Amino acid sequence: MTGLNPSLWADRPGMGKLLRALSAEAGETRLVGGAVRDWLLKLPVSDLDLATRLSPQAVIERLEAAGIRAVPTGLAHGTVTAVAGGTPYEVTTLRRDVATFGRHAEVAFTPDWKEDAARRDFTINALYADPLTGELFDWFAGLEDLAARRVRFIGEPLARIAEDHLRILRFFRFSARFAPDLDGPGLAACAARANDLMALSRERIRDELLKLLALPAPSATLSAMLAHAILKPVLPEIVAERVPGLDRLIRAEADAHVQADGLRRLACIIPENTETAMEIGNRLKHSNAEKSRLIQAATRTPVPDDPRALAYSIGPAATLDRLLLTGDARAAQWAGPLSAYARPRLPISGKDLIAMGLAPGPAVSRRLAEVEHRWIEAGFPADRNQVMAIARDVLEVR
Template identity: 55%
Template sequence: MPDVLPDADWRGRKDLDRLCEVLGAQEGEARFVGGAVRDGLLGLPVKDVDIATLHRPENVVERIKAAGFKAVPTGIAHGTVTAVLNGWPVEITTLRRDVSTDGRRATVAFGTDWVEDAARRDFTMNALFADPQTGTLFDYFDGRADLAARRVRFIGDPLARIAEDHLRILRYFRFTARFGALDRSSPDYAACVQSATSLMALSRERIADELLRLLGLPDPCEVIAAMVEDDVLKPVLPEVNDLGVAVLATLIRAEHQQGIAPDALRRLAALLPLDSGLAEQIGARLRLSNKARQRLRKAITLVDATSPEALTYRIGPESAVDQLLLGRAFSPMLAPKIATWPVPKFPLSGGDLIAMGLVAGPEVAKTLQALEQSWVEAGFPPEGQARAMAAQMIKGWLK
C-alpha cells in the first residue's frame, strides 16, 4: 500500500486545487477523507470527493462563496456543506465528535482534533486522510494495512460502533462485498450477527437504500449467502432463504454471460419466492416507489406468453429482461435482444372498428381486446394486415 496518495485524474479536476486553497489546505486546515482516499489508494475511479476541515460550517460557506463557487448547506447542522465546482459537488465537513447516539442518529459537536474525527468513523479504511497538496497520508487506525489485507474492520469495539448506528451492520456487509474478503470468524462479523435484530429499529428507507446498494455490486452472492445462513437478513427480510440465494447466483451468472449490467431490484426479485402478493408486501415494507414495487411484482409473477416478444409487449422490455435472466421465461440468451427490441404499437382503435361497421358499445372493447391478442400471436403484423384481421373478425360478429 503506498505511503502517499497516488496522483490520479480526479485530483486534477478543475478548481479543486482552488477550493482546497481557500479552505486552508496549505496550512493543514483541510484534508481529503474517506472514499476518495480509499479508492485512490486502490487505484479505483473516484466519483465523490469529500474534504474534512477545521473550519466551522458557517465559515466554510463564506470561504466557498468568496472564491466564487456555489455553496449548498446540505447538512449544515451536522457540519456538512457542498461546494459546486463546474457542476460537480464536493462535500466539506467540519471535524466532529459524537455527543450522543441512539442507533439511528447522532448529536455532534464540532472540533479541531483530526484523530477524534477519525475515531467516530465506521471502518478503518474510511478513516484515512490525505493532504491535498502533497498526498501525505494520515492513518490513525491502520486503515492502509486493513485495505491491503482486504479486511473490513470497525474502529474500536465493533458492538459499540454498531450500537451508535445500526445501519453499520449492512454497511459492513456491503464494504465486505466490495472491498474485503469474507471472514466469518472475525469479531467484526460476529458483532454484526449478534446485533442483527437492531436493524428493526432503522427506517425502512435506510435499510432499502443500503440493501440495494449491496445487491448492485458486481457479485455480492457470497456475502448475501452468509447473511441468510446466519440470520442477519431475517429481521427485515425473513422471506429470503437458501433457494433465493441459489436463484441469485444463477442470475448473476446470466447477467455476466449476456453482458447485462447488474441491477439491484432484479437481484432483490431473485431472492424472493414466486408470489406477487408477497412482492407488494415487501415493496411496501421497504418503502419502495410505486414504480419499483410494480417492477418487483412483475419479476416474480409468471406470465403465459407465446414468445419473448409477446412477453415484452405485455410487461415491457425491462420486466421481460428480468424474467428472462431470472430463468422464468424462455432463455436468458434472448435478454440482450429483448432489451433493445422496439415494442410495436397496436395500430387499431375502437373508432377504427366502428368505422368498419361494428356498433358502438361493449362489443367494441371486447373485439378490440381479442383482435389485439390475435395480432400479438401473429407476430405483430403491419397495419394493413391488422385491418384485414379486424375486418374478418367483425364480419364474423355481424353474421
C-alpha cells in the same frame, strides 16, 4: 504506502480553485473516506469528499468569496456542498459525537483530525490524504486492513453498532466488496444486534440490501448473513436455500453481458409467490414500478417466442428479468433489443371498428382487445392497412 499521486484528482473540474478557497496549502482541508480508499485500491472514483477544520459558516463565506456556489446541504452536521466547475463536492467540518440515537447523532465541531476519524465506521473509511502532496493520514491501521482486505470497525463493534444501526448492513456490504473473509468480532457484533435493524427505516434497509446484491459476488456474504440470522428480523422470507439460484442468475447475467441489478437479484432470493413479492415490495417502500417487477419476477412462466409480446404487457425490464431468472438461453440475444424497447401503439382505435359497422357499446372494447391480441401475434405491424385487415377479419367484415 506513504502517499497518493495528486495527479489523480488535480484535473477534476474546479478542484484547484476549491482547494485554494479552503486553505488546503495551510493543512486546513484534506481528502477523506471512500475516494482515498478506492484510489489506493486502484478502483474508479466518482464522488470526492473533503474534510476541513473550517467551520461550516467559514466554508460558506470562503466559497462565496471565491465565486463557488455553496449549498447548505447539512449544516447541522457540518456539511456544505460546493459546486465548483459544475461538479459537486461535499465539504464537512471535522466532528465528534456528543450523543447518538441509533441512526442520528448530535455532533460538536472539532479541530482534531483523529477525533473526526474516530467517529467513522470502519478503518478503511477513515483514511485522509493531503490534496496537494498526497500524504496519507491513518490513525486506526486502515492501511493495514486495506492491504489485508479486512473490514474492521473502529473501536468496539457493539458500541459502534449501537451508535448507528445501519452499520450492520454496511459491514456486510463493504465486506462483500472488499473482504474475502468476514472479521470475526464484527460478525459477532452484527449477529448479536441484528434486531436493531427493526429500528431502521425500511428505505434504508432496502437501499443497503440492493447495493449489496448488485456487487459482483455477494453470495458468500449473503450466506453468512443468513447463517447468522441477520436479515430474519426484517426479511424472514429470505432463506439459505435461495442462494444457489442467485449464483445461477449472476452467471446468466454475465453470459448475457447484462449489468448487475439489485432489484432483479432481490426477486431471485425471495419466494416465487406474487402475494409475498407484493408484501415485501410494500414493506421495503419500493416504488410502484419496482413492486411490479418483483411481482412479475415471482411468476416464472416461460417467455413467449417473441419476448416483445411479453414486454408489451409487463415492460422490457420485467421481461429481461424473466429471461434471466428462468435461465432462458435467449437472454443474450434479447438484452440489447429490450434495453432499447419502446412500447408500440396500436394503429387503430374503437372509432375505426364503429366505422366498420360495429355498434357502439361494450362490444367495441372487447373486439378491439381481440384485434390487439392478433396484432401482437403478428409481430406489431406498424402499417395501418395491415392492422385494418386484421380488424376486418375479427369483425368478419369483407
